[in-house]
Amino acid sequence: MTRIALATTRDLAEIDAEDALLLAALPESELVAWEDDHDWASFDLVxxxxxxxxxxRLDEFLAWADHVASVTRIVNPPSIVRWNTDKRYLGQLAEKGVPVVPSVFVAPGERADDAHVAGKVVVKPTVGNGSNGAKLIDSDPEAARAHVAFLHSTGRTALIQPYLDRVDDEGEKSLIHLGGEFSHAATKAAILSQEMSFSAGLYADEELSPATATDQERAVARAVLEAAAQVLPEAADLAYARVDLLPSDDGPVLLELELTEPSLFMPFAPGSPERVAEAFRKLASSPRL
Known part of the structure; x- marks a missing residue:
């Protein structure tokens, strides 16, 4: 019998709603905390x-992914995870011609140029998720530098980006792909310009709604995935990907490419839990190279 592990964490207070949907659509799966000691080889797919x-716990997490990959199939694979968990990949995609929110990376010991902290900016760590450590700063260079210094004090590299105000009215568009093919989309309301709450503890609460991706958005998402495959050949064969786009005066631009542990926004697209389940089922039953 096929066995599929859906890797979660024991730090979640309750089961994630998407995990619950996937468990129902994929009865051969079970939730397993990545931190716990398991016989990972007993699963056909993690x-x-x-x-x-x-x-x-990034180093520990990457070591776990490497270990799992040595005994069974894990998606997305460790090389993708290692690359994607540090947002400095945005610079590589920009070099490939992808329209990316302008991004400046400031490592510990470095100082941001005055132009980078002027105006309305977002300062966040390059390793982060769920808006953790992200701060919106409006025309206060000293406050921006202070947050950069705080991130440096914790050993983290800072990412500085201009805040694109159109997100307040139009939201952030997420395009979900399964096996390289577009599946569905959702819109996320602006988070940083609102008072954030963390009811689940690990990520900021989000206001989500169903969405239809435009032809232009789908074209940009396709360009993002193609550029990722140019940077990292393994990215040409992704089990899942979420391309997060922001509206700008010049068209949609990439905010993040989520290849590690993205929410797939299944509650907002009819039939998507079944599509996701079938994609994972096929992977679990296919020969491991």
Whole structure:
């Protein structure tokens, strides 16, 4: 009998709603905390799902992914996870011609140029998720530098981006792909310009709604995935991907490419739990190379 592990974390207070949907659509699966000691080789497939505490234990998490990959199939694979868990990949995608929110990376010991902290900016860690450590700062260079310094004090590299105000009215569009093919989309309301709450503890609460991706958004998402495969050949064969786009005066631009543990926004697209389940079922039953 096929066995599929949906990797989660024991730090979640309750089961994630998407994990519950996937368990129902994929009865051969079970939730397993990545931190716990398991016989990972007993699974035909391990799917990284709600492992959202990895940002505080990155080295341990990457070592776990390497170990699992040595005994069975894990998606997405460790090389993808290692690349994607540090947002400096945005710079590589921009070099490939992808429209990316302008991004400046400031490592510990470095100082941001005055132009980078002027105006309305977002300062966040390059290793982070769920808006953890992200701060919106409006025309206060000293406050921006202070947050950069705080991130540096914790050993983290800072990412500085201009805040694109159109997100407040139009939201952030997420395009979900399964096996390289577009599946569905959802819109996320602006988070940083609102008072954030963390009811689940590991990520900021989000206001989500169903969405239809435009032809232009789908084209940009396709360009993002193609550029990722140019940077990292393994990215040409992704089990799942979420391309997060922001609206700008010049069209949609990439905010993040989520290849590690993205929510797939299944509650907002009829039939998507079954599509996701079938994609994982096929992977679990296919020969491991």
């Amino acid at each position: 799917v990284i799902r709600s492992t959202w505490n990895y940002i505080d």
